[in-house]
Amino acid sequence: GNPALSPSKPAHMSTSPQHALRVLFVTSECTPFAMTGGLGDVSGALPVALREQGLDVRVVLPLYRSVDRGQLEELPGTLLVPTWDGAASARVWRGWLRAGTPVYFIDYPGYFDRPLIYGPNGGAYGDNLVRFAFLSRAAVELTRFLRWTPAVIHANDWQTALVPVYLDAFERAWPLSACASVLTIHNIGFQGVFPVEDVVFTGLTNGSSRGIEHWGSLNLLKAGIERATAVTTVSPSYAREIQTSQFGSGLQEDLRARASDLTGILNGIDTVVWDPRSDPHLPAHFDERSFEAKRECKAALQREAGLSERDDVPLLGVITRLTHQKGMDVLARALPRLFELDVQMVLLGAGDPEIEQSFVEAARSRPDRLRAWVGGYDNGLSHRIEAASDFLLMPSRYEPCGLNQMYSLRYGTLPIARATGGLDDTIEQYDERTGAGTGFKFHDLTPTTLFDVTGWAVSTWYDRPQHIRQMRARGMMKDFSWSAAARTYEQLYVAASRRHRAPHAVDSVRALP
Numbered sequence: 001g002n003p004a005l006s007p008s009k010p011a012h013m014s015t016s017p018q019h020a021l022r023v024l025f026v027t028s029e030c031t032p033f034a035m036t037g038g039l040g041d042v043s044g045a046l047p048v049a050l051r052e053q054g055l056d057v058r059v060v061l062p063l064y065r066s067v068d069r070g071q072l073e074e075l076p077g078t079l080l081v082p083t084w085d086g087a088a089s090a091r092v093w094r095g096w097l098r099a100g101t102p103v104y105f106i107d108y109p110g111y112f113d114r115p116l117i118y119g120p121n122g123g124a125y126g127d128n129l130v131r132f133a134f135l136s137r138a139a140v141e142l143t144r145f146l147r148w149t150p151a152v153i154h155a156n157d158w159q160t161a162l163v164p165v166y167l168d169a170f171e172r173a174w175p176l177s178a179c180a181s182v183l184t185i186h187n188i189g190f191q192g193v194f195p196v197e198d199v200v201f202t203g204l205t206n207g208s209s210r211g212i213e214h215w216g217s218l219n220l221l222k223a224g225i226e227r228a229t230a231v232t233t234v235s236p237s238y239a240r241e242i243q244t245s246q247f248g249s250g251l252q253e254d255l256r257a258r259a260s261d262l263t264g265i266l267n268g269i270d271t272v273v274w275d276p277r278s279d280p281h282l283p284a285h286f287d288e289r290s291f292e293a294k295r296e297c298k299a300a301l302q303r304e305a306g307l308s309e310r311d312d313v314p315l316l317g318v319i320t321r322l323t324h325q326k327g328m329d330v331l332a333r334a335l336p337r338l339f340e341l342d343v344q345m346v347l348l349g350a351g352d353p354e355i356e357q358s359f360v361e362a363a364r365s366r367p368d369r370l371r372a373w374v375g376g377y378d379n380g381l382s383h384r385i386e387a388a389s390d391f392l393l394m395p396s397r398y399e400p401c402g403l404n405q406m407y408s409l410r411y412g413t414l415p416i417a418r419a420t421g422g423l424d425d426t427i428e429q430y431d432e433r434t435g436a437g438t439g440f441k442f443h444d445l446t447p448t449t450l451f452d453v454t455g456w457a458v459s460t461w462y463d464r465p466q467h468i469r470q471m472r473a474r475g476m477m478k479d480f481s482w483s484a485a486a487r488t489y490e491q492l493y494v495a496a497s498r499r500h501r502a503p504h505a506v507d508s509v510r511a512l513p
């Protein structure tokens with residue numbers, strides 16, 4: 001078990017601070033209960049950090065089959081949820097995240113008692129629109145069930161993007177009329193697009209469905225963007241990028257229309273799980289004052305990888321989904337030239353079968369240069385690679401926030417990354433005159449540019465080791481904790497709540513020159 005992630009019951013079952021800002025956080029995944037990716041990490045961490053800051057934050061999640069009911073308590077009463085097909089009765093269970101953060105599970109077996117969250121083989125269940133419309137509506141109803149009115153409901157991605165729509169369309173009476181909505185976009189590539197005639201499954205009518213249509217289809221994310229009080233995404237750079245046609249996945253104009261209400265807030269990382277001082281996956285531990293033990297980690301990984309055990313050669317790490325988004329096609333094409341340099345590379349990843357194959361072949365032809373663990377997921381190995389590597393390669397095409405570069409900075413491993421999204425915001429470019437910076441960034445995503453920037457990092461490693469040492473120490477001291485992010489979210493909630501209650505007053509202030 002992971003101590004930082006395991007749910008724990010607080011000493012007092014009711015720990016809600018009396019006058020604290022109330023926020024209902026609605027999500028389709030939340031670690032450690034149910035997760036498939038980054039949204040699950042954020043949902044398991046941000047509400048806890050906000051709670052630690054004194055906010056009364058509560059989480060809503062479906063009761064999926066994978067959730068262990070042994071840790072939960074069923075609440076008395078029935079949650080009535082209006083649906084396209086009449087009222088449905090759900091049950092509500094309660095569990096806990098750290099810091100006494102309640103999680104309410106919506107128990108509706110017809111939709112959620114299934115083997116997977118979204119569907120088999122990375123695909124979608126045929127009724128996902130109905131399932132997540134139900135979750136969104138249930139979250140709003142839950143506030144009545146609990147007799148607890150939040151100041152803000154915070155929705156995430158397309159799965160819960162109907163929450164702001166339902167609030168706006170159906171909750172015109174006090175007290176929910178005073179509730180603001182925040183929608184966070186974790187990846188603009190997933191929008192919840194369905195045939196337009198399926199609008200009936202949302203329960204919305206011609207009069208209430210404003211904003212839901214996009215190019216002849218339903219688009220749940222677009223509707224949420226249009227109707228939420230405030231919209232956020234997971235880094236300042238990504239907030240700018242998604243307003244352009246290159247990164248907006250077709251929603252750039254809708255986002256530009258909300259530009260003054262759109263902000264980027266960097267995700268944090270779990271600094272307990274990712275700590276080189278105590279990480280149980282490592283053979284030795286280090287910190288920013290003494291990273292000598294990092295050498296031991298490197299030697300151990302070289303042995304594990306079957307590479308020659310040399311401290312005088314830079315070790316490049318790659319831990320990623322092997323996909324087009326992550327630029328792994330470009331890295332594969334850059335390998336022949338990269339391997340002309342005296343470097344070693346370890347790669348851990350799974351994904352696109354063609355890309356997987358190209359790394360398998362590269363490792364077969366250059367076993368002295370590359371060890372590739374392809375096709376599996378190995379958490380312990382990912383920690384060992386972060387700690388052992390000198391550099392971590394992240395040539396992403398786009399990266400809403402990215403976690404790996406923050407993990408690597410904490411482990412004294414310098415990122416070599418494309419200057420996009422959260423990568424650009426969290427990595428400072430190296431300056432070879434002064435030694436400033438925390439990593440090596442590049443813009444054009446081509447094998448040549450990737451080779452050039454890696455060559456620059458490698459020559460720095462050989463020729464200016466004192467700069468590498470300074471950059472390592474600088475990166476290790478950066479604060480990527482959730483508490484920093486939570487402070488910004490709190491300000492956003494307060495501003496959204498004020499703006500929602502007095503839209504005209506604030507608009508006129510904003511209109512001043």
Ligand code: ADP
Pocket residue numbers: 037038319320321348349350376377378379382401402403404405
């Ligand atoms: P994304 O969420 O887009 O995949 P992030 O950088 O935000 O990218 O997070 C990816 C996380 O998944 C990182 O913690 C990374 O170490 C981990 N990861 C990716 N692939 C693997 C794998 N095959 N084995 C272990 N961990 C992996």
